[in-house]
Amino acid sequence: MAEGAQFTQAGTETRYEVFHTDCPARDVVDHVTSRWGIWVLISLQGNDLRFYELRESIRGISEKMLAQSLRALVQDGLIWRRVEPTTPPQVTYGLTEFGKDVGEPLGELFDRITQRLGSRDEE
Template identity: 80%
Template structure:
């Protein structure tokens, strides 16, 4: 098996060397696996959400951390952002095709973990 992450924007056959600290793919992995990145991707797996809906769906996240996490995931091409020109503006977020691809194994991991845990309160 070849090592590295496939570069979607590079020539066919070009691969990133993820073991180098300056590899751009490492930044994407860091954003996805950050404390809140995983939860944003899992929360958006079924449908797009407005900022406040996303904040409510992820208990414990501050507005500042949600905004920072979303900014990074949008820049990485995992999440799209749509601003409706209302007063105040309504901002909706959803997964891009790349975001769905990356989020799928995270969702599967989450589902496997929750299936194996004892029922709430039975720990």
């Protein structure tokens, strides 16, 4: 691979070189698989949520980390952000089509893990 190459042509399909440090797809993968990014995507699968609803649904996340995660996922095009001009402003987040595509297998992974763990009573 040539130095600095970020994607290759495979037939008619362009593929990113995700193992290359300058690959833009690598940043998206990092944001999705970050400690909080995956939980944001899973939380938004059912409904669009306001900031405080997201914070309440993801136990243990600070407002700062939620804001950072949301900012990165919005920038990556995985979630959208809508601000209602009220006092105080109401900010709502939801999944884009890209976010739904990425979030679906994450939800399935979560379901598989929780099913295999079994009941807490069995421990």
